[in-house]
Amino acid sequence: MKEIKAFIRPNKVNDILHHLKEAGFENITISSAEGTGKFQDENAFVSQKFSVTDxxxxxxxxxxxxxxxxxxxSIxxxxxxxxxxxxxLIYVSNVxxxxxxxxxxxxx
Structure with a gap:
């Protein structure tokens, strides 16, 4: 078995979940998170919890x-x-x- 972790834009979650469920994948965990990387969202903020999050x-x-x-x-x-x-990003790991x-x- 494999664990798939995808870090995506929050506004894409509903569409992705809809298509995953439609394809028969129903056991999914979704979390809100904060991140940092090359891209900075125009609505980015300095986190009150983490100084490097944008x-x-x-x-x-x-x-x-x-x-x-x-x-x-693919979905x-x-x-x-x-x-x-x-x-x-999408990570795939062995379980x-x-x-x-x-x-x-x-x-x-």
Missing amino acids: SPIAKIEIVVYDDNVENVV ISKYGKTLNSGDG ESVFRVKTGFQTI
Whole structure:
């Protein structure tokens, strides 16, 4: 299994989620975050929590079977891009094991 983390523009989240769910990917975590990079959003602010943050971002996290990675990355890329700097990044990592909180049993 793989974990996919996508750091994207907040205004793209709803469109991406709609298409992921439409493709059958329903177990998704979304977080609001702050980031810094080459791009600085025109609505950027100096964070009260972190002195180096300059842009609001959203993080999408999803764990999928290896066969689904290309499909998920494609959906995120297609519906997350604006073709401008700062569209974001997608990370794909290996998942060694998964355990259910309720039972403590490994699921894969």
